[in-house]
Amino acid sequence: MNTKNGTILFLDNHDRSKHLYTLALEVYLNNTVVEMSSLQDAFDYLDSYAPELIITRANLENKDCGLALSNLIRVKNYKTKVIILGKSDLKLDGNSGFIHLIEDVSVKDLLKNAAELLNITAKEMARLDVGEYFPIDIKLLPEKLVLVSPIYKLNPDGSFEKVLDKESQLHSEVLFMLNYSGQEFIYVKSTDRLKFVNSLTIYITEMIASDRLTLEDSILFGNDSYNLVKSSVQKMSISPIVINATEVNINNMLSISSKIDKLDKYLKIISTNKTSLVFQHCLLTCFISSHIINKMDWGTNDQKVKLAFVCFFSNMFLENDQDVFIRNELTLNNFDYSADRFHNINNHALNAAKFLSKYYSNLPFGVETIIKQHHGNKYGVGFDLHSSSVSPLALIYLIADDWVCRIMNSSATGQNVNKVDFLSLLKSNYKGIMFLDIIKAIEDLEI
Numbered sequence: 001m002n003t004k005n006g007t008i009l010f011l012d013n014h015d016r017s018k019h020l021y022t023l024a025l026e027v028y029l030n031n032t033v034v035e036m037s038s039l040q041d042a043f044d045y046l047d048s049y050a051p052e053l054i055i056t057r058a059n060l061e062n063k064d065c066g067l068a069l070s071n072l073i074r075v076k077n078y079k080t081k082v083i084i085l086g087k088s089d090l091k092l093d094g095n096s097g098f099i100h101l102i103e104d105v106s107v108k109d110l111l112k113n114a115a116e117l118l119n120i121t122a123k124e125m126a127r128l129d130v131g132e133y134f135p136i137d138i139k140l141l142p143e144k145l146v147l148v149s150p151i152y153k154l155n156p157d158g159s160f161e162k163v164l165d166k167e168s169q170l171h172s173e174v175l176f177m178l179n180y181s182g183q184e185f186i187y188v189k190s191t192d193r194l195k196f197v198n199s200l201t202i203y204i205t206e207m208i209a210s211d212r213l214t215l216e217d218s219i220l221f222g223n224d225s226y227n228l229v230k231s232s233v234q235k236m237s238i239s240p241i242v243i244n245a246t247e248v249n250i251n252n253m254l255s256i257s258s259k260i261d262k263l264d265k266y267l268k269i270i271s272t273n274k275t276s277l278v279f280q281h282c283l284l285t286c287f288i289s290s291h292i293i294n295k296m297d298w299g300t301n302d303q304k305v306k307l308a309f310v311c312f313f314s315n316m317f318l319e320n321d322q323d324v325f326i327r328n329e330l331t332l333n334n335f336d337y338s339a340d341r342f343h344n345i346n347n348h349a350l351n352a353a354k355f356l357s358k359y360y361s362n363l364p365f366g367v368e369t370i371i372k373q374h375h376g377n378k379y380g381v382g383f384d385l386h387s388s389s390v391s392p393l394a395l396i397y398l399i400a401d402d403w404v405c406r407i408m409n410s411s412a413t414g415q416n417v418n419k420v421d422f423l424s425l426l427k428s429n430y431k432g433i434m435f436l437d438i439i440k441a442i443e444d445l446e447i
């Protein structure tokens with residue numbers, strides 16, 4: 001019988017590390033873990049429930065969560081224990097036996113402290129009965145992980161089928177296939193679960209420390225994640241897993257953009273990677289639009305995030321990757337496309353905006369509109385490169401998109417469209433007053 005040992009409230013705003021620690025706590029301590037991202041949510045939860053243990057980051061959003069939650073436990077007279085992760089100003093005294101501080105967080109220390117506070121012995125941990133197969137959330141599986149045990153998938157008839165053998169390396173096609181077939185979990189034999197989770201933990205912890213992740217691997221990881229989100233979105237579905245993958249990917253794109261200073265360098269890295277055309281386009285438009293925002297007097301970080309969302313989703317409803325390069329009606333009309341493909345290209349902006357407004361509840365304000373207008377048409381149908389009635393951020397995307405399409409098309413033929421070439425095209429093709437700020441920003445760019 002699989003009886004849980006009790007509930008742990010886990011407060012952290014870094015989703016990947018939270019999921020990772022949650023997995024370890026569930027596997028080793030057999031607890032139910034309730035994940036939260038804000039102090040207010042934790043307070044609301046504690047109004048009605050008294051978990052056995054709270055694990056919290058010391059500080060989130062400039063709030064001393066360790067101190068606030070420890071005080072609340074005292075006031076409510078709960079028997080809840082508390083583990084605070086990271087540096088805290090909390091002073092422990094003789095009455096603080098229910099609190100443990102862990103400054104340098106590792107999974108091992110977290111488990112050791114949690115087991116001690118919950119009075120779980122090593123012997124009890126070893127005896128946990130979790131059934132013949134143990135599920136692992138697919139979103140935790142990184143590409144390139146070398147498997148220390150076979151992995152299985154669950155068939156609709158309830159049988160388990162081996163997907164990869166021990167010592168195989170996970171690759172994007174397998175992860176894509178699993179996700180595409182609607183699997184949220186892979187399974188390992190329960191007897192292998194501790195070994196498997198150990199190896200996964202070590203690998204993912206290294207990945208999360210992004211300063212140790214090469215740019216190339218960040219891009220490959222982003223590409224796989226983008227494909228997973230795209231396959232889900234094209235099936236008109238968006239789960240919390242997909243939202244999490246989107247947000248991790250967007251942070252990753254912005255982080256890469258801030259680490260690279262030269263367009264040439266970025267192009268070189270992308271061209272040596274096995275990334276899709278659409279994702280390359282997405283990364284480059286994010287890079288250029290971020291740098292344009294940096295040069296705008298009115299530019300803010302929030303606008304960079306909004307534009308990154310636009311880059312990520314704007315072309316997700318195109319059925320053919322190659323169609324990302326179609327950006328005016330003349331080109332579209334010149335191709336002898338079927339009525340369906342023509343309709344798909346002509347409406348991809350509107351379709352993406354409609355989908356997001358319906359299914360993505362936490363989309364940053366204004367993103368849906370910018371996506372609708374990303375080819376200059378106010379209503380998201382067709383193309384209008386000289387529009388004066390769309391959002392200024394849509395205009396920035398429009399120009400970044402123009403540059404990126406020229407760069408990608410010319411690099412395929414071994415040429416290069418540098419900033420000077422592009423500026424002269426820009427000045428002759430975009431004469432409206434609303435483009436003056438953007439042209440000036442591009443003149444000032446040092447990319």
Ligand SMILES: [Fe+2]
Pocket residue numbers: 314315324348349374375
């Ligand atoms: Fe588009």
